[in-house]
Amino acid sequence: MNTETKLLLLPSLIAIALLGVGCDRAEEHDDHGAEVGHAESDGHTHGAEEDEHAGEAGDGHGHDEHEEDVVRLTPEQLERAGVRIEPLAGGTITTHVTLPAEVGLNQDAVLHVTPRVPGIVSDVRVFLGNDVRAGDLLAVIESPELGEAKIAFLQAVQAKAIADAELDRQRTISDNTATLLDLLRQEPSTDELQERAADLRIGANKGRLLSAYARLRAAEANYAREKELRDRGLSTQGDLLAAQEAYNSNQADYFAAFEDVDFTFRLRFQEAERSAQVASSAVGNAERRLHLLGLTDEQVRGIETEPDINVSRYELTAPIGGRIVTKHITNGERVSLDEAVYTIANLDTVWLNISVYARYTDLIDEGQEVTVHAGDRTVRGVVDYISAVVSEDTRTVSARVVLPNDNRAWKPGEFVTVRVETASMSAARVVPIEAIQFYEGREVVFVQSEEGIMPVPVRIGTR
Structure with a gap:
């Protein structure tokens, strides 16, 4: 077969991956394949052609070697062999690095x-591996400190109830006293005052007020009578002066009582208000302390209302x-x-912590897509964080991918590989x-022609 015929066959050549044959790879290798060309004697890369010495017509040994390398397999045999x-x-070659x-x-x-x-x-109610919801009871602890806090709270509640009751009482007294004082300012008769109060x-x-007011009204009436009698010459000057003195004395007592009651009821009401405020505080x-305790x-x-045994x-x-x-x-x-x-973890998502070697740090950025391989699982993810610090122990930079884990397929602690x-x-x-x-001793691809399957030497352009 001449060279021109071989070239015409190339567009229809079929690459075959034979099982059980290995090849060397660099740490940085491609995702899809390799660019191939023929193996020239001068070692330079040219177009993807068959080796010009691999079975060229006219070569005394080429045809025999060609026949020896040809393998003929039926479609059934190819299928059974997994070929x-x-x-x-043509296509796109993608290079990548694989990281742990x-x-x-x-x-x-x-x-x-x-x-x-x-x-x-x-x-203890919950154990290692159990799933819990927010608010679920994990364990019960008997705590004297909590008991003391509850007792202090109950005492504070009781003191507040007493203070509130006293405030209500003083409010009633205050309102009634204010009403009585307003009534006294109207200077009613003793009988009217008794009825309205x-x-x-x-x-x-x-x-105290009613007695002082009654004495004042009586002294006032007696003084007025003595003045009238004195004016008519029916009483002595001494009796008039005595009546006047009694009136003045009772008036002073009444005004003193009035002012004292007016001041005292306001003061006691203010004290009751302060006491209620202190009790409420x-x-x-006490309630805030209980909240601090959980x-x-x-x-x-x-x-x-809880039983004493639960204090x-x-x-x-x-x-x-x-x-x-974790459970301790x-x-x-x-x-x-x-x-x-306890340690509780929400496993709906997991972190994939990638160890990026220093020489690859320029090749990976936040927002970059990566491919994660774990056994027969392959998923895509996006780098959302890259550490700015190199680990002193591993001399690597940590990068992170957040993976959804609704089906709990990803297990923390599992080692995987990431292709970037x-x-x-x-x-x-x-x-x-x-x-x-x-x-x-040569890199080849196996091609299928009308004669069968044969190895064709190639030179790798880009891997």
Whole structure:
């Protein structure tokens, strides 16, 4: 067969990947295939052609060697051998680097559960590997500190109830006293005053004011009578002066009582208001302390009606939903404030932590797509974070990809490989990398012609 015929056959040549034949690869290799050309004697790369010495017509040995290399297989044999036949054509060659990576927990969705109070564990409800929802009971702890806080809260609530009752009483007294004082300013008769003040609940000050007012009215009437008698010459000057003195004395007593009651009722009402405010603040502070110890509003409201046996009961609940990935709590154990007893992780997403070698840091950027391989699983992801610090231990830079994990297929701690595309180019002739085989000391591809399947030496342009 002459060279021209071979060239005419090239567009219809079929590359065959034969099983069991290996080939060397560089650490940076292509995604789709390799650009191929023929193997020239001078070692330079030219177009993708067959080796000009591989069975050229007129060569005494070429034809025999050609016949020896030809393999004839039926379609059934090819199928059983797993051989795939594809036409040789142009395409795109993508180069990439393969990097190691480890699946890890999404640290933004991990929560370490620590008790808010020290105490003795009395009941462990949730165990390693269990799934929990937010609010689920994890464990019960008996805590004297919580018991003391609850007792202080109950005392504050009781003190507030007393203060509120006293405030209500003083408000009633204040309102009634103000009404009585307004009535006295109208200077009614003693009988009218007694009638109108009958329903005013004031306490001791009511009797004090009414008595002083009655004495004043009596002294006033007596003084007026003595003046009239004196004017008519029916009384002595001494009797008039005595009546005047009695009137002045009772008037002073009445005004003093009036002013004292007016001042006192206002003062006592203000004191009752302050006491109620202090009591309310004490309840608020006691409630805030309970919240600091981990109790919810509902739990605080239930303290007043809960049994005494539960006064020191502390319920450790799940703050988020997820899976229990660590557990450090057992019945009878004493727990403290500085030790996490559970770790809850939301596994809906996981982090893929990629170790990027220093020489590849310029090839990977945030927002770049990568391909993740783990066994027979292949997924695409996007780099969302690249560390600015090189690890002192591994001398690598950490890059991160967030992967969805709804079906829990990704297991934290699992090792995978990540392929990062670094460049791409077009080539006139491209074959899959698996189609390039090492045969009799040369790199070849196997092609199918009318005569059968034969190896054709090639020179790799770009791998």
